[in-house]
Amino acid sequence: MDIAVAIVLLVLVAFVIIVLVRSVRIVPQARAGVVERLGKYQRTLNPGLTILIPFVDRLLPLLDLREQVVSFPPQPVITEDNLVVSIDTVVYFQVTDARAATYEIANYIQAVEQLTTTTLRNVVGGLNLEEALTSRDQINGQLRGVLDEATGRWGIRVSRVELKAIDPPHSIQDSMEKQMRAERDRRAAILTAEGTKQSAILTAEGQRQSSILKAEGDAKAAILRADGEAQAIQKVFDAIHKGNPDQKLLAYQYLQTLPKIAEGSANKLWIIPSEVGEALKGIGNALGGSKDGQFNDGLFGPDSDAAAEPAPARPAAPAAGPAAGAVTGPAAGFPGHPEA
Numbered sequence: 177m178d179i180a181v182a183i184v185l186l187v188l189v190a191f192v193i194i195v196l197v198r199s200v201r202i203v204p205q206a207r208a209g210v211v212e213r214l215g216k217y218q219r220t221l222n223p224g225l226t227i228l229i230p231f232v233d234r235l236l237p238l239l240d241l242r243e244q245v246v247s248f249p250p251q252p253v254i255t256e257d258n259l260v261v262s263i264d265t266v267v268y269f270q271v272t273d274a275r276a277a278t279y280e281i282a283n284y285i286q287a288v289e290q291l292t293t294t295t296l297r298n299v300v301g302g303l304n305l306e307e308a309l310t311s312r313d314q315i316n317g318q319l320r321g322v323l324d325e326a327t328g329r330w331g332i333r334v335s336r337v338e339l340k341a342i343d344p345p346h347s348i349q350d351s352m353e354k355q356m357r358a359e360r361d362r363r364a365a366i367l368t369a370e371g372t373k374q375s376a377i378l379t380a381e382g383q384r385q386s387s388i389l390k391a392e393g394d395a396k397a398a399i400l401r402a403d404g405e406a407q408a409i410q411k412v413f414d415a416i417h418k419g420n421p422d423q424k425l426l427a428y429q430y431l432q433t434l435p436k437i438a439e440g441s442a443n444k445l446w447i448i449p450s451e452v453g454e455a456l457k458g459i460g461n462a463l464g465g466s467k468d469g470q471f472n473d474g475l476f477g478p479d480s481d482a483a484a485e486p487a488p489a490r491p492a493a494p495a496a497g498p499a500a501g502a503v504t505g506p507a508a509g510f511p512g513h514p515e516a
Contacts, residue, residue, distance in 0.1 A: 198230040203238065208274035210236040220274050239277060243270040243335060248289050250343070253297050257304040259348060264340035265292050267323070269332050276331030284330050288323065292337065295322045305344060312339050 202225055203209050209221035212234045221235070228235060246269070250262040267288055271277045281287050299318045300308050308315070319337040327334055344352070 195230045199228050201226045201228055201235055206241045207238040208241055208271075209238045210274055210278050212236065217275060217279065236278060239271050239274045241271055241274075243268055246285060246288065247340065248292060250341070251293050251296060253300045255300060255305050255308055256302055259305050259344060261300070261305065261308065261345075262341075262343040263296060263300065265296060265319075266338045266340050267292055267334060268336040268338075269323075269327065269334045271331060272333050273331030276329065281330045284327070284332055287330065288327060288332070288334070291323055291326055292319065295319055305348065309342055309344075312342075315339060 201209070201221070203221045203223045205223045207223060209226075211218045211221055211228065213229070213232055215234075218233060245266065247264070247266045250264050252260050253263050254260055269288060271284075277284055296315075296319060299315050303311060303315075316337050316339060320334055323334040323337060
């Protein structure tokens with residue numbers, strides 16, 4: 177009898193424990209649970225401690241309310257220009273209504289994947305390959321809009337859709353690489369040509385400025401030299417006029433200047449100017465000579481001792497010789513052409 181009572185008590189204790197376990201439930205944070213009473217939706221459990229009626233209420237598996245990231249496998253998509261590209265997508269979504277996510281759709285993750293694939297094919301099918309590669313933001317926005325509208329009644333909010341990779345065929349990749357290399361070579365050639373052009377322009381500009389500055393310097397130097405020569409001539413002219421020279425001094429200075437013409441080792445020819453005769457005539461007049469060889473009043477007047485002495489007889493000039501006063505040889509003019 178005692179054994180039977182003990183067994184009954186053990187059964188009662190086990191039953192009470194089982195009832196307590198099934199009645200008390202703890203829902204973690206960022207989780208949600210759906211409670212069914214006798215097979216019908218009764219309520220949604222929020223995070224915290226909850227009491228259920230044993231054998232009447234049933235708690236379904238908890239749903240994660242955090243934002244979830246699902247990466248779908250590559251999907252083949254045909255572009256507008258009939259090229260098959262492989263596109264990987266990543267979807268960011270969050271369960272906002274546990275009841276709708278439980279009763280409106282059987283498997284919301286699979287539903288999101290299939291909806292993403294079909295929408296991606298519709299969007300990319302209207303773009304060519306180049307537009308598909310450069311319009312990721314546009315494609316992401318269209319996908320997000322379609323998915324968010326379709327999954328709203330499932331209690332799911334799609335926050336973001338990203339294209340992880342767009343892989344064109346290998347032949348197209350080779351063609352694109354060749355095109356990019358050609359484009360880079362073209363840009364490099366253009367940059368090289370632009371650099372050469374700029375270098376030539378700068379060099380020509382520098383040479384032009386150098387020529388201008390040199391010409392300006394030569395012009396200023398010529399002006400300064402001309403001003404200096406003009407001032408020197410003016411000073412000499414003023415000094416001569418202030419000294420009031422007579423004909424004798426001028427003739428003497430003229431004769432002293434003549435030897436300077438023949439200075440230098442390179443002078444092979446000395447041309448006597450025609451004014452030499454006039455200078456000699458002036459000096460002769462200054463010394464008292466006359467046109468017929470007689471001295472007049474001058475340095476040797478009639479009262480001087482030299483004037484009292486008879487003039488020495490002059491030997492007659494040879495008949496075949498050159499004219500009196502003529503200079504022959506290399507100093508008289510060009511070779512073979514004597515000049516008086």
